[in-house]
Amino acid sequence: MDRVIYMDNNATTRVAPEVLEVMLPYFSELYGNPSSMHRFGGQVGRVVNEARQKIANLLGAQPDELIFTSCGTESDSTAILSALQSFPEKRHIVTTRVEHPAVKNLCEKLDKLSGHKHRVTQLPVNSDGTIDMQLYEDSLEDDTAIVSVMWANNETGVIFPIAEMARLAKQRGILFHTDAVQAVGKIPIDLSQVPIDFLSLSGHKLHAPKGIGVLYVRKGTPFVPFMIGGHQEHGRRGGTENVAAIVGLGKACELAQARMDIENTKVKTLRDKLENGLLNSVPRSILNGHKTMRLPNTTNISFEFVEGEAILLHLDAYGICASSGSACTSGSLEPSHVMRAMGVPFTAAHGSIRLSLSVYNTEDDVDFVLEKLPPIIAQLRKMSPFWEGEHKGSVGGASCKCSCS
Numbered sequence: 075m076d077r078v079i080y081m082d083n084n085a086t087t088r089v090a091p092e093v094l095e096v097m098l099p100y101f102s103e104l105y106g107n108p109s110s111m112h113r114f115g116g117q118v119g120r121v122v123n124e125a126r127q128k129i130a131n132l133l134g135a136q137p138d139e140l141i142f143t144s145c146g147t148e149s150d151s152t153a154i155l156s157a158l159q160s161f162p163e164k165r166h167i168v169t170t171r172v173e174h175p176a177v178k179n180l181c182e183k184l185d186k187l188s189g190h191k192h193r194v195t196q197l198p199v200n201s202d203g204t205i206d207m208q209l210y211e212d213s214l215e216d217d218t219a220i221v222s223v224m225w226a227n228n229e230t231g232v233i234f235p236i237a238e239m240a241r242l243a244k245q246r247g248i249l250f251h252t253d254a255v256q257a258v259g260k261i262p263i264d265l266s267q268v269p270i271d272f273l274s275l276s277g278h279k280l281h282a283p284k285g286i287g288v289l290y291v292r293k294g295t296p297f298v299p300f301m302i303g304g305h306q307e308h309g310r311r312g313g314t315e316n317v318a319a320i321v322g323l324g325k326a327c328e329l330a331q332a333r334m335d336i337e338n339t340k341v342k343t344l345r346d347k348l349e350n351g352l353l354n355s356v357p358r359s360i361l362n363g364h365k366t367m368r369l370p371n372t373t374n375i376s377f378e379f380v381e382g383e384a385i386l387l388h389l390d391a392y393g394i395c396a397s398s399g400s401a402c403t404s405g406s407l408e409p410s411h412v413m414r415a416m417g418v419p420f421t422a423a424h425g426s427i428r429l430s431l432s433v434y435n436t437e438d439d440v441d442f443v444l445e446k447l448p449p450i451i452a453q454l455r456k457m458s459p460f461w462e463g464e465h466k467g468s469v470g471g472a473s474c475k476c477s478c479s
């Protein structure tokens with residue numbers, strides 16, 4: 075492949091060169107165990123704590139409020155399962171219909187397991203992906219153990235009013251968890267100002283490597299470990315630390331803090347140029363998600379009467395990496411749970427594409443996509459019986475026609 079135009083940064087990001095550089099010694103000469111008594115290991119332990127401090131700085135947290143995990147998914151599971159074990163008499167969980175599978179599937183499993191011991195309220199969202207705060211307030215009950223709501227949505231970039239939601243939970247003595255995997259590094263977060271109990275982040279979504287995550291646990295919040303083993307992380311998560319990845323994540327957080335401005339100026343400008351260019355040049359294209367309450371790097375657009383997977387294949391031929399709002403499972407194209415929760419009409423949900431940028435994208439990348447994508451849509455529509463029908467006014471509701479298998 076000659077050229078890769080990478081616009082799938084909500085799926086994963088490239089490791090920043092500066093991050094890779096600081097990691098390398100921990101794969102070679104600095105291989106000590108941070109828990110060892112000798113100085114060889116001890117120097118590695120100090121480096122782990124320096125990284126912890128850098129991550130804490132980005133979040134407005136105290137270093138000892140951070141627990142290193144293996145990924146965002148582990149952080150999410152740890153937080154939710156901890157809360158349920160801390161308050162065994164409370165059986166209710168509040169979450170939303172648009173969570174990442176790391177939270178959504180866990181909650182649904184808890185709802186079904188052990189004879190419905192736990193009740194889960196999955197809050198709906200409005201058509202622009204935002205939340206109804208009255209519905210949220212009404213969902214909080216006496217036996218609610220935890221609220222778990224993502225800070226920003228991975229498919230649409232829509233940002234939830236997490237500070238306000240956390241305050242409302244706090245007033246009722248309910249623990250509050252936020253999956254901030256997409257938010258960290260893209261929008262300012264200051265945990266010293268918001269009463270959040272648990273926050274999850276993942277290294278590979280902010281230019282650190284895969285296989286490292288963090289769970290923030292506010293000082294004083296009851297905590298029950300998920301991984302039981304050695305005394306690492308003050309007994310809160312057993313297992314020898316992934317030192318190189320931790321060092322890399324520390325550097326990535328330092329970079330993110332320094333680049334937060336660029337994220338909200340340069341990256342946002344590129345995203346807006348891409349988004350407006352597509353919406354203006356392609357008829358029957360619709361933005362999915364709130365226009366402003368949104369991450370600066372993400373756009374999700376539906377092109378009516380085409381299939382997202384087909385668009386992706388054509389983009390891929392040009393080296394353009396994006397993702398679609400439908401998943402090809404068991405031979406049928408199902409619109410994603412996020413598109414369904416937003417009530418995006420079937421014909422539009424099928425043709426939804428997510429483009430997610432990073433500080434490494436250039437104006438050339440955007441111009442290239444603006445040149446290639448509109449003709450792809452036009453070509454696919456020529457072959458679409460639904461588009462034809464729409465033009466002749468004969469076909470109303472299109473049915474699922476799958477071209478993958």
Ligand SMILES: *Cc1c(COP(=O)(O)O)cnc(C)c1O
Nearest residue numbers: 145146147174176228255256276
């Ligand atoms: C990617 C992602 C996760 C999962 O993180 P992993 O480190 O891949 O386990 C969880 N939540 C959101 C919102 C994500 O985007």
